[in-house]
Structure formats: C-alpha cells, structure tokens
Amino acid sequence: MKIRKMTEEDVPTIISYGQQMHEESYFKHFNFSEEKLWVLWEQIKTHQTYCALVAENVDGKLVGFFVGFINEHWFGTDKVTCDLALYVIKEFRGSSAALRLMKAYEKWGFMA
Numbered sequence: 001m002k003i004r005k006m007t008e009e010d011v012p013t014i015i016s017y018g019q020q021m022h023e024e025s026y027f028k029h030f031n032f033s034e035e036k037l038w039v040l041w042e043q044i045k046t047h048q049t050y051c052a053l054v055a056e057n058v059d060g061k062l063v064g065f066f067v068g069f070i071n072e073h074w075f076g077t078d079k080v081t082c083d084l085a086l087y088v089i090k091e092f093r094g095s096s097a098a099l100r101l102m103k104a105y106e107k108w109g110f111m112a
Contacts, residue, residue, distance in 0.1 A: 001096050003104045006052035006065065011041050014054065014065045021087040040067075051081075051108045055088065055097040064088035066101040070112045081109040 006014065015037050022032045044050040049071060055064040068083040083105070088097045 001058075001063075001100055002056045003053055003100045004056065006044070006054050006067075008041070008045070010054050010062060010065075011038070013062050017062070017065060017087055017089060018085065020089070021085065048112070051105055051112075053101055053104050053108075055092075055101055057092065063092040063095070064097040064101060066105050068105050068109075070109060079112070081105070081112075 015034055018037060019032055019034075022028060022030075041052075044052045044067070049069050051066070051068045051070070053066045054062050057063050064087055065085065066083070066087075067085045068081055070079050070081045072078065073080050086098060086101060088095070088101075
C-alpha cells in the first residue's frame with residue numbers, strides 16, 4: 001500500500017469515491033455536487049493549508065483518500081488540524097489503507 005499526495009489526475013476517481021462515501025453516509029439525504037468538489041480541488045492545490053492524500057494498492061489502483069486542513073483555532077492563534085473526509089473502497093476495508101492515510105495526515109500536521 002502506497003500513500004502519496006493527490007494529483008489532478010486522481011480527482012475524477014476521488015470524486016466518484018466521494019459520491020460512494022456520500023451514498024453510504026448518514027448525510028445521504030443531502031445533495032451531492034461534483035462541481036463543488038472541483039472548486040475544493042482548486043483550493044487544495046493552491047493552498048498549503050490542505051492535506052490531500054490517496055492510497056494506492058500494489059497495482060497502482062486508488063483504493064482510498066483523505067482530505068484535511070490546518071488552521072488557527074477560532075479562539076486563539078494555536079494551529080489545529082481538521083479532517084474533511086476519509087474513505088476506503090469496500091474491497092480494501094480492513095486493509096492498512098485507512099491507518100496509513102491517517103498516519104500520513106498526522107505526520108503532515110506536525111510538519112505544517
């Protein structure tokens with residue numbers, strides 16, 4: 001399992017996984033906007049405050065993703081990290097993908 005930064009080429013697959021995540025979630029009765037996720041991607045690629053990672057299996061297939069960010073806490077100047085999304089496709093749940101994504105995010109947060 002390989003964890004790496006998300007690239008523009010990954011985005012269509014990640015958006016489709018995001019839609020799967022939405023359909024499986026408690027929030028499935030809310031609308032889903034692919035356009036809004038493309039806008040989010042534009043923010044991710046231009047702001048260093050975002051962390052966007054993907055998990056690839058040994059064949060190079062994307063099997064999961066993580067998106068988070070770092071910002072000052074609302075009541076002070078300390079920085080805190082927050083997750084937006086963590087998703088692993090069904091056939092790779094129970095693998096090391098989610099844990100590896102979280103560890104990479106944690107490492108990013110300490111270095112940001």
